[in-house]
Amino acid sequence: MLEKLEEYHIPQTIAEAVRLLRRRSGGETVAITGAIDLHWWRLQSARRFVDTSRLGLDRIRLDRSGLHLGAATLLADIVTSKVAARFAGGLLVQGALGLASPPRRHTTSLAALLINAVPVVDILPALMALDAKVRVKGARQRTIPLTELFAGKGRTVLDRELLLEVVVPKPRGRIGVALERHALTPSDDPMLTAVATVQLSRGKIARATIALGGGLSVPVRCPKAEAELVGKAPDLGIFACAAHGVAESIHPISDTRCSAEHRRDVCKVIVRRALARAAGREEPR
Amino acid sequence: MSPPVIELHLTVNGESRTFLTQINRSLFDVLRAEGYVDVKNGCLNGDCGSCAVLLNGRPVLGCLVMAPHCEGGEVVTAAGLGRPGDLHPLQEAFLDTGAVQCGFCTPGMLIVAKHLIDTNPDPSEEEIAAALAGNLCRCTGYVKIIDGVKEAARRMRASKARSKARGRRRS
Ligand SMILES: Cc1cc2nc3c(=O)[nH]c(=O)nc-3n(C[C@H](O)[C@H](O)[C@H](O)COP(=O)(O)OP(=O)(O)OC[C@H]3O[C@@H](n4cnc5c(N)ncnc54)[C@H](O)[C@@H]3O)c2cc1C
Ligand code: FES
Ligand code: FES
Numbered sequence: 043m044l045e046k047l048e049e050y051h052i053p054q055t056i057a058e059a060v061r062l063l064r065r066r067s068g069g070e071t072v073a074i075t076g077a078i079d080l081h082w083w084r085l086q087s088a089r090r091f092v093d094t095s096r097l098g099l100d101r102i103r104l105d106r107s108g109l110h111l112g113a114a115t116l117l118a119d120i121v122t123s124k125v126a127a128r129f130a131g132g133l134l135v136q137g138a139l140g141l142a143s144p145p146r147r148h149t150t151s152l153a154a155l156l157i158n159a160v161p162v163v164d165i166l167p168a169l170m171a172l173d174a175k176v177r178v179k180g181a182r183q184r185t186i187p188l189t190e191l192f193a194g195k196g197r198t199v200l201d202r203e204l205l206l207e208v209v210v211p212k213p214r215g216r217i218g219v220a221l222e223r224h225a226l227t228p229s230d231d232p233m234l235t236a237v238a239t240v241q242l243s244r245g246k247i248a249r250a251t252i253a254l255g256g257g258l259s260v261p262v263r264c265p266k267a268e269a270e271l272v273g274k275a276p277d278l279g280i281f282a283c284a285a286h287g288v289a290e291s292i293h294p295i296s297d298t299r300c301s302a303e304h305r306r307d308v309c310k311v312i313v314r315r316a317l318a319r320a321a322g323r324e325e326p327r
Numbered sequence: 328m329s330p331p332v333i334e335l336h337l338t339v340n341g342e343s344r345t346f347l348t349q350i351n352r353s354l355f356d357v358l359r360a361e362g363y364v365d366v367k368n369g370c371l372n373g374d375c376g377s378c379a380v381l382l383n384g385r386p387v388l389g390c391l392v393m394a395p396h397c398e399g400g401e402v403v404t405a406a407g408l409g410r411p412g413d414l415h416p417l418q419e420a421f422l423d424t425g426a427v428q429c430g431f432c433t434p435g436m437l438i439v440a441k442h443l444i445d446t447n448p449d450p451s452e453e454e455i456a457a458a459l460a461g462n463l464c465r466c467t468g469y470v471k472i473i474d475g476v477k478e479a480a481r482r483m484r485a486s487k488a489r490s491k492a493r494g495r496r497r498s
Pocket of ligand 1: 141
C-alpha cells in the first residue's frame with residue numbers, strides 16, 4: 043500500500059503545512075489527519091503526506107459568529123462536546139453519531155469527510171442545513187459555503203489548499219431542527235438522510251432549510267422547496283407537498299442497499315417527517 | 328524509490344520501544360511485525376475492529392492509522408490490559424461469562440470496552456452494543472460479550488466502592 047510515498051511531514055505551523063501543500067515539484071502532496079482512507083485513489087498516488095494533526099486545528103469553540111469546528115476535529119470529539127450538544131438542538135452530535143463505530147469516530151476527522159465529499163455521514167447534511175462554511179488557506183485565505191464546496195463525487199473545488207475550520211453561523215432566533223435517517227440497521231450507511239430546520243414567525247414559516255445525504259453522489263440542499271415553504275402555515279399537507287418536490291429534484295444512486303426509485307419514495311417520507319418535527323408538528327406514526 | 332525507513336518511538340504496554348519502519352506502514356503493520364500478535368488482522372479495511380488498540384487513550388483502528396503519525400505516542404494492546412495471574416476485570420469477566428469462543432475478535436472487543444468503561448462506568452446494554460458497533464464477532468452472537476462488559480463494569484464499580492470504604496475506615 044502507498045508504495046509511492048517518499049516523505050511524511052508533521053508540520054507544527056499552518057504556514058509550514060500550506061507551504062508543503064503548495065510545493066509542485068517532486069510529485070503529489072496531500073494533507074492527511076494521520077488516519078487514512080486506504081482505498082482512496084488520491085492517497086494511493088501520493089508522494090508526500092502532510093500530517094495536519096498537530097496544527098491545533100482540533101478545537102471546538104463558540105463565539106459571536108457561531109460554532110467553529112477545527113478541520114482536524116475528530117467525530118468522537120464532536121459526540122462528547124458539550125458546546126456542540128447545546129448548539130442547534132444537538133443536530134451536529136446526532137450527525138456525528140451517524141458513523142456508528144466508535145474506533146472509526148476516533149480516527150475520522152471532519153476535514154476528511156468534507157474533502158472526500160462523503161455524503162453517508164449524517165454530519166454533512168446537518169452542517170449544510172445549518173448554512174456551514176469552510177475556511178481554507180492556500181495562496182490566500184478564503185471562505186466557501188458548504189453548498190459550493192463539492193465539485194462532484196469525491197471531489198471538491200479546493201486546489202492544494204488546507205482546510206482550516208468549519209464555521210456554523212449561530213441561528214438567528216429560535217430554530218427547530220430534525221434529522222431523519224433511513225438505514226437497514228442503526229450502524230449501516232443510510233439509504234437516505236434528511237435534515238430540516240424550520241423557523242416560525244407569527245404562526246407562519248419564516249425560513250426553512252432542507253439538506254439530504256446518504257445515497258446521493260454528494261450532499262445537497264433543496265433551495266426551491268425551501269423557498270416555497272416561506273410564508274406558509276406549518277401543516278402536514280404543506281410538508282408532504284415540499285417533500286414531493288424534493289424527491290422530484292434529486293438524483294439518488296442505485297446500489298446494493300436499494301434502487302434510486304426506492305430512495306425517491308423514502309425521500310418523500312423522511313423529508314416530510316423531518317420538516318414536521320423541526321416545526322414541532324410531530325406526525326402520528 | 329521505495330518508501331524510506333524511519334525510527335519510531337512508542338510506549339507499548341508501558342515499555343519504551345524504538346522501531347524501524349517504512350513511512351508507508353500502519354500502526355498495525357509495526358505492531359504485528361514486532362510480535363504484538365494480540366493485535367489481529369480481520370480485514371485491514373477498518374471494517375471489523377479486531378486491530379483496535381488504545382493510542383494516547385483513544386480506541387483507534389491500527390490498520391487505518393499511519394505509523395509515523397504515532398511518533399511519541401502511548402499504545403496499549405489487549406495484552407497490555409493485564410497479565411496471566413493478574414487479569415484485567417474485563418478479561419476475567421469475558422472468561423467467566425463465556426464471551427470468548429474462537430477469540431479472534433476478543434482483543435479488539437476488550438480495547439473498545441476498556442475505553443467505554445473508563446468513560447462510562449455504568450453502561451446500559453444499549454450503550455455497550457452501540458460502543459461495540461464497529462467490532463464484528465462471527466461466533467458469539469454478541470449476547471455474551473455484552474454480558475461480559477456489563478459484568479466487568481459491575482465488578483470494577485464494586486471494587487472501587489470497596490477501596491473507597493477502606494480509605495474512609497483508615498482515615
Ligand atoms: C470501514 C470503513 C467504514 C466507513 N464508513 C463510513 C461511513 O459510514 N460514512 C462515511 O461517510 N464514510 C465512511 N467511511 C469512509 C470515511 O469517511 C473515510 O475513511 C474518512 O473520510 C477518512 O478519514 P481520515 O480522517 O482517515 O482522513 P484522511 O485519509 O486523513 O483524509 C481524507 C482526505 O482528506 C484530505 N484532507 C485531510 N485533512 C485535510 C485538511 N486539513 N485540508 C485539506 N485536505 C485534507 C486528504 O488529503 C484526503 O484526500 C468508511 C471507511 C472505512 C474504512
Ligand atoms: S483489521 Fe483493522 S478494522 Fe479490521
Ligand atoms: S469469538 Fe470468534 S469472532 Fe468473536
